[in-house]
Amino acid sequence: MLVRFVVLPMVLALSLPTCKKQESAAGSSESKPSPTAAATSGVAQTQTQAQAPLPSAAPKPVIDQNAQVIIFGYHRFVNNVRRPDTEITPQAFEAQMQQLKDKGISVIPMQDFLDWRRGEKAIPAKSAILTFDDGWKSQHEVAWPILKKFNYPVTLFVYTEGIRPGHFSGGESMTWDQLAEMRDAGVDIQAHSATHQDLRKPYDKIAKKKLSPPEYEQWLENELAGSKQTIEQKLGVKVNCFAVPYGFYNDHVKEVAMKAGFEAMFTVYGQPVSIRTPLNSVGRYLMEANKPKTFTDALATIATTASGPAVTEVAPSNIQTQPADGETIKNALPLIRANISSLGAVDPGTTPEMRVSGLGKVDASFDPKTSTVSYQVTKRLKEKTCTVIVSATSGGKKAETHWTFKIEDAGAGAPP
Numbered sequence: 001m002l003v004r005f006v007v008l009p010m011v012l013a014l015s016l017p018t019c020k021k022q023e024s025a026a027g028s029s030e031s032k033p034s035p036t037a038a039a040t041s042g043v044a045q046t047q048t049q050a051q052a053p054l055p056s057a058a059p060k061p062v063i064d065q066n067a068q069v070i071i072f073g074y075h076r077f078v079n080n081v082r083r084p085d086t087e088i089t090p091q092a093f094e095a096q097m098q099q100l101k102d103k104g105i106s107v108i109p110m111q112d113f114l115d116w117r118r119g120e121k122a123i124p125a126k127s128a129i130l131t132f133d134d135g136w137k138s139q140h141e142v143a144w145p146i147l148k149k150f151n152y153p154v155t156l157f158v159y160t161e162g163i164r165p166g167h168f169s170g171g172e173s174m175t176w177d178q179l180a181e182m183r184d185a186g187v188d189i190q191a192h193s194a195t196h197q198d199l200r201k202p203y204d205k206i207a208k209k210k211l212s213p214p215e216y217e218q219w220l221e222n223e224l225a226g227s228k229q230t231i232e233q234k235l236g237v238k239v240n241c242f243a244v245p246y247g248f249y250n251d252h253v254k255e256v257a258m259k260a261g262f263e264a265m266f267t268v269y270g271q272p273v274s275i276r277t278p279l280n281s282v283g284r285y286l287m288e289a290n291k292p293k294t295f296t297d298a299l300a301t302i303a304t305t306a307s308g309p310a311v312t313e314v315a316p317s318n319i320q321t322q323p324a325d326g327e328t329i330k331n332a333l334p335l336i337r338a339n340i341s342s343l344g345a346v347d348p349g350t351t352p353e354m355r356v357s358g359l360g361k362v363d364a365s366f367d368p369k370t371s372t373v374s375y376q377v378t379k380r381l382k383e384k385t386c387t388v389i390v391s392a393t394s395g396g397k398k399a400e401t402h403w404t405f406k407i408e409d410a411g412a413g414a415p416p
């Protein structure tokens with residue numbers, strides 16, 4: 001009996017991650033019926049295909065493409081503000097956290113935001129991200145307990161030489177042990193360079209010398225890739241975000257940052273962030289004690305927008321289609337199909353619709369059992385690029401997806 005008790009959790013622990021892996025592998029490698037096969041063997045073949053169920057899309061959520069995110073940056077939390085550009089009192093900070101709650105703005109983890117941008121996770125329509133810069137001790141001692149009260153996640157952007165015992169650390173800096181403690185509690189720790197200088201300028205603050213162009217490249221590499229590696233190695237985490245010191249950057253800094261393996265780079269130019277904001281320069285609102293209006297203005301940018309979009313856009317990457325998004329096919333008379341399960345359960349009494357560029361609304365059929373909308377094109381598609389729009393009503397709301405494919409011999413060739 002004892003053996004069984006020991007073995008069972010072990011088996012579970014071993015098999016769970018493996019299951020997950022297999023699931024996702026199957027999702028991505030599932031082969032779709034080849035549209036070229038239909039082209040060569042005619043209508044009979046395509047009808048058989050129409051009955052074969054399309055592999056259902058990987059269970060990805062419906063992503064709100066219209067969600068808006070505001071990102072806040074804080075530095076030090078002190079009772080007596082002496083440097084209002086980087087300091088704020090704990091009372092003012094707590095009041096801001098309360099306001100987010102009162103306005104119905106969800107504070108989300110940075111990694112949820114990146115998942116959303118990859119089309120892998122839904123986020124609330126009005127979201128906020130909290131970030132703390134530079135690794136100040138008061139973030140750990142003063143702000144963190146306040147965040148815990150609200151159960152809010154936070155991302156720290158630390159510069160490695162500013163963490164005790166780094167070159168530019170002091171009594172007000174956090175230690176690597178404190179960072180490890182926060183990491184263990186779920187705090188996200190990301191990079192903010194090694195020495196916290198203007199990355200556009202060829203000056204090494206530790207060596208106290210001006211750098212030649214090749215020396216500058218090496219130094220920049222260390223500020224970007226080097227700081228990422230240090231945090232990853234000291235804390236055993238994955239670092240995929242970079243906040244530029246002082247918000248100073250140029251195209252070269254952006255390029256080197258993205259090459260260093262950062263998924264997103266953050267600036268200090270406050271702006272609401274959308275699904276279209278370039279990830280190599282994501283704006284943050286920096287909070288300053290003497291500019292409380294920055295906070296209320298930031299809230300206003302998303303708090304005033306309507307509660308939800310009239311139409312939910314679902315990215316084609318979340319939908320299994322035939323032809324696939326971006327595919328080039330040879331047949332100008334394709335069978336067009338989409339598994340729309342990720343648009344949500346289709347409301348009874350409603351029928352999904354399909355529109356095809358050059359044809360307009362087509363007489364598509366819908367199989368509720370397989371969630372598949374399909375239409376066999378009967379009149380040759382003349383344009384080289386074809387856009388398909390499939391819409392459905394789910395939960396009383398319209399959800400839609402668009403995708404495009406190319407036709408190699410559009411308008412040419414013999415009829416089938």
Ligand SMILES: [Zn+2]
Nearest residue numbers: 133134245246
């Ligand atoms: Zn900083």
